[in-house]
Amino acid sequence: MRRRTFLTLTGGSLAAIAGCVGDDTDDTPEETSTGPDTSTSTGTHETTSTGGRAEQPEDAVSAGELLVEDMQAGRFEAAVERFRSDARSTISAGRLEEIWLGYTAVGGSFQGVTDTEETVQSGYDAVDLSLEFDRGTHILRVLVDDQDAPAIVGVFVNDEYSRPEYVDSSAFRAEEATIETDDCLMDGEVTIPAEGDSVPGIVLVHGNDPNGAADMDLTAVGSKAFKDLAEGLASRGVAVFRYDRRSHACPNSLAPEEWTLDNITVDDPLVAIEQLRAVPAVDGDRVAVAGHSLGGMAAPRIAERDGDLAGIAMLAAPARDFYEIFIEQFEHLATVGEHEWDAMAEQYERWDERIDRIKEGDYSDSDIVLGYPGALWSSVDAYDQVATAKAIDTPTFVLQGDRDYQVSPAADFERWQAELADRPDASFELYGGLNHLFQYGEGPSTQTEYALANPVDRAVVEDIASWASRL
Template sequence: MVPERSTRRRLLATVAGVGSALLAGCQGDGDATTATTGTTATTETTATTTTRGPTTTGETTTEETTERTTAEQPDYEATARDLIARLDAGEWERARELVAPSVRPQLTTNQLANAWLGLVGQKGPYRGVADATREPGGVVVLSLSLDRRDHDARVTVDDGGEVIGLRFPPGEYEPPAYADRAAFSERSVTVEDDDCTLAGTLTVPTGDGPVPGVVLVHGSGAHDRNQAVGPNRPFQDLAWGLATRGVAVLRYEKENRACRMPPADQTIDEVVVDDAVAAAEVLGAAEGVRADATFVAGHSLGGAATPRILEQAPDVAGGAMLAAPSRTATTLVVEQVEHVLSLDGDLDGDDQSRLETVREEVERVEDGDVTDGELVLNYPGAWWRTLLAYDQVATARGRSRPLALFQGGRDYQVDPEADLDRWREALPAATVHEYPSLNHFLQPGQGPSTNAGYTFFDNVAEDLVDDLAAWVDRQA
């Protein structure tokens, strides 16, 4: 039976990306600054000074209160450590058993797996707890020792000894070590669309010019010029890294973020292609940039759209396709959802129901049973319609200008085998670079990639930046 539309929306909402905050825990009663930690009941005797009612002598007496026993308190830290140990062992259901029943429905085993695997995937294998501190409200902050970079876990435990909050703070952005800030300058530019002005940043190497240049083209979603995801700024990493290596870079705000776009107007050309073509014109006319050596480098959807951008921009010298899908978006979305729902090793009944709902929505899209203004799986019908009508492989095959492919081996959004094999077959002359440890956002790691992993800070891999800069130099 097909669920009602409202039920379908609720199911789809549970498939959305998991953030770093799994539960917003809040301690109700009690003051952690005075609560006794431990399993041993304590007693305390207090003296109070009492001023009796008016007397002729103004006598003030001190009297001892009766002994009172505080309630037995849980070992907050032990509970927090136990939770982390179970997560590290992959015991998702046992970890969930530590969560208070009142909040357990908000947290699935798959969400726990998503968050933990995302953390250790980006930060490295877990080695133990380096430090533990208590904060008010039953919060235990565990400093987790991880192979690549230590990270905090914030576990909130109630007075009954049950977990009511778990959060892995995402961290803050840091420029990559491979970028030399003294090697380039930046200035503001604008990219003019027919009815929208897009703010941008042009990053230009210092020293003698002119130099080759690259326009960075976003993936799907409403992105800023850095294509920021959580604390990560992959386009800033690329811009600063390439400029350090002698390549100018233009990055700009995506139109569906910068300006109001009615859903029915959000075609692939309006959202991606037209603005990239306009940005390439701005880059080619910029002081210090070679007009005959401008390139586009598209990520994800931007990579798939790169052949179409070249088709519309005859002066662009070539295109780099980063994590670019060769198969249809409807095929990819089902695979992506199934991957995320399977992270705990089990597609249970609820997971199967969610996946079936996605398949039903995909079938509607493929059958053309949606209007241009209708949102389906968070994207307008116009976006789906024009994306399915576009054959990126055939378009790329018809281009004579150089193309290069850059693909991570841990990318669950673009299959490093199925998608890359189609590109190889269609483009035997294309340069292909593979990076076994990189995820979809071109960051190094290990183990399965997860969408929660994108919420933890890291930089684009240096070897990819080196390879992209070298490819541009060879083509220029």
């Protein structure tokens, strides 16, 4: 089915994943089956060869459909050739393979294109292709220059978020909240169980988003991991305070030399903790924090400084030096498929050579090193999260997905288990099939899958709710 709607888009929930002439490759990592899916396409075109050339598209829609056919069949070099000549320098076969691996990781086996819809974006024909997989339908947007022969200039994830079925919207109410400091006002929301009083409460703490865009929902196109957690926990009797991260709400509030672990990940949660304790329905003695990634790494520091937290949940928390996991992420992305992702491989090699500068402390706080201020590197280096966690007597829950390529199930999660083994109030849970955002998928994890509509796994929500209820 084809639908054609003419609409000039000036914004919207799109995540660029390849192409788009003029875009530079990010210098920072994205908190982004054993090979491409080779099942037979059920789309409307069958790729043929005439004189060595792939079938040529008749219009923007067929350009998108033929691109999908090439990708699902593993013909990633051929797929690159469907891009306009000046757009090919921004992509590679490896990048397109990483995109397809993301879709199949979340969706499973590809079944076909079930619908298309045309709009206009940035002067190009924009085709939204509904891709049906075993585990659901996901949207791929393809931008096409249709002036002469149709040629692709970019592709995007364009999924829409939907609430997980484990959320019961009648079981809680949402109230607007803010965190106000001397230099920043951060919007937030408290989700409060509709029934009961003296309920436990949790403050959600962001990880490090290199692009600075971390809203209260942790939105990534069709994914809203913090919204899933907040509403899923509130449906199970736990109040949750979440808020826009400082880097999202007030990106210019801190100079590079002020971009420290405390300033971006510890100070603001301490304000949120006090505000959650003051909510009438919440038992102020049963307030905890749940930190994700860098937020999980900082959770022991938050507990140490607060002094009265009922517990800390550490979701995908690094136990090693920050630079170690940082460079491993790039190595994974550069090698995840059968085809090399050229730009990522070059970036990995370039940054791997420079990592000694981080190890040796060869920078000032105002320097930008590997995409981050030196102040962050020095403050994280000075912080020993494992020693801090061992020194506090706060009940601790460590959670990890076994498909996480950003924080290692072996090197990080197992170290937490070993170091906190003698703590009777420490518990650990490793989840099969879950990625860094605790979303289910199959095969190697990729950064593209984070943007697809895919909720935080129900088991994670239920386990945190059960843990919080015992505090």
